Structures are given as C-alpha cells and as structure tokens.
Amino acid sequence: MRIVLVGPPGAGKGTQAAFLAKNLSIPHISTGDLFRANISQGTELGVRAKAFMDAGELVPDEITIGMAKDRMEQPDAAGGFLLDGFPRNVAQAEALDEMLTGAGMKLDAVLDLEVEEDEVVKRIAGRRICRRDSAHVFHVIYAAPKVEGVCDKCEGELYQRDDDSEATVRNRLEVYHTQTEPIIDYYKSQGLLVTISALGEVHEITKRAMDALKK
Known part of the structure; x- marks a missing residue:
C-alpha cells in the first residue's frame, strides 16, 4: 500500500506511522528522517537544505x-x-501525484488523524522533559511524575521546552491550518481521504486505522 498520513501536530502521527508501517510491512518515510539522513550524508540536497536551515529560512519545496x-x-x-x-502543502501533493503517475503508481489512501485543537494544546503543552536525560518524558495529565517537577527515573529537573509552550x-x-490542511480537501476530491479519530489509547487508534484502511 502507498499511504499518506496527515493530521495536526500532536495527533500522534509519528507513533501511529511506526505501528502502521510495521503492520503493513512497508517503510515509514518521515520528512524529519529525510532531512537528517541527507544532511548527515552530505548529499547535494542535504547541503542545500542545511544552508536554508542555518539561515533560519524555510527549505524550498523542490528540495523536500x-x-x-x-x-x-x-x-x-x-x-x-x-x-x-x-x-x-498542495504544491507538494501535486508533485507527488506527478511522481507516482510517471512511475505508473498511485496512492491507495490518505489517512487523516482527527483531533480537536484544544486536545492538541493539552497534549503538547503538558509535556515535561528531564534535563538530565531527554529520553525521560512525562505529562502533567497523562503521565504525571510522582513528585511535581522531578523525574521519577533519575530525580532530574523536569521542564517545558520552548517548542511546547501553548503560544508556540x-x-x-x-501554520498547519494555513499550509497543510488544504491537502485534506485536495485528497478528498480524489476519493482517497480516510478520516479517523485520534483519541484513545495508541493500540485503539492503530486498530481503528487498520480497519479503515482495509475498507
């Protein structure tokens, strides 16, 4: 299957992508991994992307x-x-269509993970990271530490990243509503959109997604 996964930040795309890719025996291709791999390997595209990133500018669509x-x-x-x-964005969606058509392929589905904006804010703004070990992650609501502000595992200080503040x-x-959300209508018009709720336990969402894709 050839699938595109969409949804707002905080919808759990990375987590679901890993489970779905494993269940479907297909590779999980994320933009973040693409950038890291190309930059670390020093590819032509990676060098060009890094120049824009170092300058604090958006990487042009053509590079992505x-x-x-x-x-x-x-x-x-x-x-x-x-x-x-x-x-x-829509320009990238159109480019993807051209790539696949040129290779004699097509998308099978576009899976949209749906979650309310207030829930997204609650999920992300509630995260707390350990200063000693960033792999130790807690949440003020869903995975609260035993002692507020203190890591259960190493007693390091827990803090909120700037990227996780409510304003950010x-x-x-x-940005998602302006740039990315329009691709939902783009794929809906092609009959490819499959929307599921991203609320609930991880395994529940995965099962919901797999059932939807089978249809």
Whole structure:
C-alpha cells in the first residue's frame, strides 16, 4: 500500500506511522528522517537544505520533493510506503501525484488523524522533559511524575521546552491550518481521504486505522 498520513501536530502521527508501517510491512518515510539522513550524508540536497536551515529560512519545496523522490525510489519502497510529513502543502501533493503517475503508481489512501485543537494544546503543552536525560518524558495529565517537577527515573529537573509552550503550539496549529490542511480537501476530491479519530489509547487508534484502511 502507498499511504499518506496527515493530521495536526500532536495527533500522534509519528507513533501511529511506526505501528502502521510495521503492520503493513512497508517503510515509514518521515520528512524529519529525510532531512537528517541527507544532511548527515552530505548529499547535494542535504547541503542545500542545511544552508536554508542555518539561515533560519524555510527549505524550498523542490528540495523536500527531491529528497522524497529519492527515498521512494529505494528498493524497500517498491512494494509501498507510508509518508509522514510529506506532502506538507498542495504544491507538494501535486508533485507527488506527478511522481507516482510517471512511475505508473498511485496512492491507495490518505489517512487523516482527527483531533480537536484544544486536545492538541493539552497534549503538547503538558509535556515535561528531564534535563538530565531527554529520553525521560512525562505529562502533567497523562503521565504525571510522582513528585511535581522531578523525574521519577533519575530525580532530574523536569521542564517545558520552548517548542511546547501553548503560544508556540497555537502558532504551529495556525501554520498547519494555513499550509497543510488544504491537502485534506485536495485528497478528498480524489476519493482517497480516510478520516479517523485520534483519541484513545495508541493500540485503539492503530486498530481503528487498520480497519479503515482495509475498507
């Protein structure tokens, strides 16, 4: 299967992408991984992307599209893939369609993880990270530490990242609504959109997604 995963920040796309890719035996291709791999390997696209990133500028669509195209042409993606974070806007969605059509392929589904904005803010703004070990992550509501502000595992100080502040989260949501949300209507018009609720336990959402994709 060839699937695009969409949804607002905080919808759990990364978590669901990993489970779905494993269940479907297809590679999980995320924009973040593409950028990290190309930059660390020093590819032409990676060097160009890093120059924009170091200057604090957005990486142009053509670079992101080029990275995605290279990755989708790898042998392990011949039988399908799950795209997470790409396409990010309608221009990228149109470029993806052109790539697939040129290769004699097409998307099977676009899975939209739906979650209310207030829930997104609650999920992200409630995260607390350990200063000693960033792998120790807590949540003031869903995974509260035994002692407020103290890591259960190493007693390090827990803090809220700047990226997780409510103001930053709402700004990220605004960017999502403006740039990415239009691709939902784009794919809906093609009959590819499958929308599921992203509320509940991780395994419940995965099952919901798998059932929807089977249909």
